[in-house]
Amino acid sequence: MLSNFKTLKYFFIEHKWAYILGVVWLIFVDILQLILPEILRSFTDGLQANIVGRTEIIRYGVYVLIIGFLLAFFRFLWRIFIIGTSKKLEFELRNKLFSHLLKLSTNYFNKSKTGDLMAHATNDINAVRMALGPGIVMVVDAVFITVIATIMMFLTTDVRLTLLALFPLPFLALASGRFGKIINQRFRKVQESFSSLTETVQENLSGIRVVKTFVQENKEVEKFAQKNQNVFNKQMHLIKIFGIFQPLIMAISSLSYLIVIVYGGTLVINRDISLGDFIAFNSYLALLIWPMMAAGWVVNILQRGSASMARINTILDVEPEIVDREDAVSIENPRGNIRFINTSFKFPDTDEYALENFSLDIPPGSNIGVIGRTGSGKSTVASLLLHLFEAQEGEIQIDGLPIEKIKIESLRKHIGYVDQDSFLFSTTIADNIAFGVDEASREEVQRVAKIAQVHENILDFPEGYETFVGERGVTLSGGQKQRISIARALIKDPQILILDDSLSAVDTDTEEKILAHLEKEMEEKTSILIAHRISTIKDCDKIIVLDDGKILEEGTHDELLKNKNLYFELYEKQLLEEEITKED
Numbered sequence: 090m091l092s093n094f095k096t097l098k099y100f101f102i103e104h105k106w107a108y109i110l111g112v113v114w115l116i117f118v119d120i121l122q123l124i125l126p127e128i129l130r131s132f133t134d135g136l137q138a139n140i141v142g143r144t145e146i147i148r149y150g151v152y153v154l155i156i157g158f159l160l161a162f163f164r165f166l167w168r169i170f171i172i173g174t175s176k177k178l179e180f181e182l183r184n185k186l187f188s189h190l191l192k193l194s195t196n197y198f199n200k201s202k203t204g205d206l207m208a209h210a211t212n213d214i215n216a217v218r219m220a221l222g223p224g225i226v227m228v229v230d231a232v233f234i235t236v237i238a239t240i241m242m243f244l245t246t247d248v249r250l251t252l253l254a255l256f257p258l259p260f261l262a263l264a265s266g267r268f269g270k271i272i273n274q275r276f277r278k279v280q281e282s283f284s285s286l287t288e289t290v291q292e293n294l295s296g297i298r299v300v301k302t303f304v305q306e307n308k309e310v311e312k313f314a315q316k317n318q319n320v321f322n323k324q325m326h327l328i329k330i331f332g333i334f335q336p337l338i339m340a341i342s343s344l345s346y347l348i349v350i351v352y353g354g355t356l357v358i359n360r361d362i363s364l365g366d367f368i369a370f371n372s373y374l375a376l377l378i379w380p381m382m383a384a385g386w387v388v389n390i391l392q393r394g395s396a397s398m399a400r401i402n403t404i405l406d407v408e409p410e411i412v413d414r415e416d417a418v419s420i421e422n423p424r425g426n427i428r429f430i431n432t433s434f435k436f437p438d439t440d441e442y443a444l445e446n447f448s449l450d451i452p453p454g455s456n457i458g459v460i461g462r463t464g465s466g467k468s469t470v471a472s473l474l475l476h477l478f479e480a481q482e483g484e485i486q487i488d489g490l491p492i493e494k495i496k497i498e499s500l501r502k503h504i505g506y507v508d509q510d511s512f513l514f515s516t517t518i519a520d521n522i523a524f525g526v527d528e529a530s531r532e533e534v535q536r537v538a539k540i541a542q543v544h545e546n547i548l549d550f551p552e553g554y555e556t557f558v559g560e561r562g563v564t565l566s567g568g569q570k571q572r573i574s575i576a577r578a579l580i581k582d583p584q585i586l587i588l589d590d591s592l593s594a595v596d597t598d599t600e601e602k603i604l605a606h607l608e609k610e611m612e613e614k615t616s617i618l619i620a621h622r623i624s625t626i627k628d629c630d631k632i633i634v635l636d637d638g639k640i641l642e643e644g645t646h647d648e649l650l651k652n653k654n655l656y657f658e659l660y661e662k663q664l665l666e667e668e669i670t671k672e673d
């Protein structure tokens with residue numbers, strides 16, 4: 090069970106003194122707690138023997154006060170040392186997990202559910218912290234107090250009374266262990282049902298337009314009510330078990346007190362033990378109840394922490410699929426000559442080629458248009474060039490160097506990629522545009538926004554470039570998002586620019602303007618324009634038509650029209666559509 094925590098060995102070594110001192114302070118607290126029954130014993134016996142006067146009472150009062158202060162002080166210390174360190178562990182583990190996740194290849198995220206990854210980052214890390222903070226405290230407390238209190242009971246009072254009084258306590262540990270497990274399970278069910286409920290709320294709120302246009306409000310409210318009912322049921326389930334657990338614990342500990350009252354009382358009457366012994370014995374017993382419960386709980390806490398750590402380890406053990414080769418080099422000032430040589434590629438766990446025998450030479454400074462039906466492999470060309478995936482056959486070169494030999498960071502630095510989704514972060518427009526560079530002046534941000542034809546739009550927003558995007562700010566249209574994404578790619582001043590269907594939501598007039606500006610901006614550079622619309626690519630130096638992962642045709646717009654093949658078909662269809670729209 091403990092082997093799962095091996096990953097954290099470095100942390101324990103680094104913070105060993107915090108843990109050691111924390112345990113020392115904890116033991117101080119325990120010792121101070123164990124002194125109290127002795128003070129009570131001598132005070133009660135002194136009272137009975139009439140040897141405690143007013144000054145004695147004050148003296149005992151001062152003892153108790155000092156112990157009280159010391160207890161508070163050392164409790165504060167162990168909390169800072171042990172619980173504080175476990176919070177630090179949580180902090181470091183969270184950072185480690187996040188930075189590891191960002192290193193993993195995109196394919197990993199295609200296979201993993203975001204919800205699960207979020208759960209690892211919250212529930213699992215918390216469970217590990219519980220095990221290595223409160224868990225450690227419980228172990229130390231349980232062992233130390235149980236051993237010392239039991240020894241003191243045996244040594245200072247009656248052996249038979251001790252044995253009888255302690256008899257029910259193991260059942261306490263057993264009950265808390267059993268119930269702890271069930272409580273844990275039920276608590277997890279509550280959490281699961283609650284996260285499912287939150288997911289529903291989140292989906293409905295972000296997809297509110299779909300819900301409304303499909304008039305699904307009532308159905309969604311009903312769905313929510315069902316999930317809410319489920320949360321309620323799970324909570325009741327949990328409360329019921331608590332309802333049984335707490336009285337049971339009380340009953341078992343009362344049994345010990347019953348034995349002490351009946352048998353201990355008799356011993357006092359028979360003068361086998363003093364009244365002070367009786368009082369001290371009761372105090373020791375009270376001290377024992379918590380460690381006994383803790384002994385049961387701690388097993389669950391450690392087990393849960395260990396299982397959570399194992400899940401986190403599984404993620405930490407995942408190696409990025411695409412890493413720099415040892416002989417990989419950085420490329421400075423590439424010219425942007427791209428060559429695909431007989432490249433064939435299948436996505437992991439698929440049987441079909443997404444690209445097959447794909448060969449293409451893109452000279453530096455030229456622009457290439459890629460068109461084809463949906464699913465024909467257009468975006469795959471971009472993914473391979475960005476080295477997000479590795480082709481199984483053939484080679485992809487930049488300036489004659491296979492991309493496997495180029496450092497990934499260096500390769501991607503020189504490529505400006507505008508993806509299909511035009512994903513923007515919840516920050517200001519200016520920050521979104523400057524995302525890919527360390528620093529950018531306002532002039533530079535505006536310059537690229539002007540090329541992308543979005544500057545005027547941005548100025549119309551309430552706070553211009555400082556306007557927040559997304560939930561906290563303005564809702565952008567699809568076309569605005571696309572143009573901001575284009576500006577974001579341009580600010581990197583890339584030698585290679587890839588627009589992956591990035592003008593689809595822009596009207597043809599604006600598209601023309603953007604393309605004209607891009608032509609100037611990318612004069613000496615290489616561009617790949619992936620599109621569905623002929624208008625986007627018709628002026629490209631070369632156009633390739635993809636069909637089912639293969640190049641079906643290639644040439645200029647005019648050449649392809651003459652071919653009277655798929656390109657011509659698409660052209661005719663789009664021309665017809667345009668005419669119909671104009672007539673409308």
Ligand SMILES: Nc1ncnc2c1ncn2[C@@H]1O[C@H](COP(=O)(O)OP(=O)(O)OP(=O)(O)O)[C@@H](O)[C@H]1O
Pocket residue numbers: 199436437439443461462463464465466467468469470509590
């Ligand atoms: N991550 C992936 N895992 C498995 N298969 C994938 C993955 N991404 C794409 N595919 C498959 O590979 C094929 C080519 O996809 P690709 O995204 O390149 O097409 P596309 O021409 O860009 O399509 P669209 O015009 O709709 O964007 C499709 O059959 C698609 O289902």
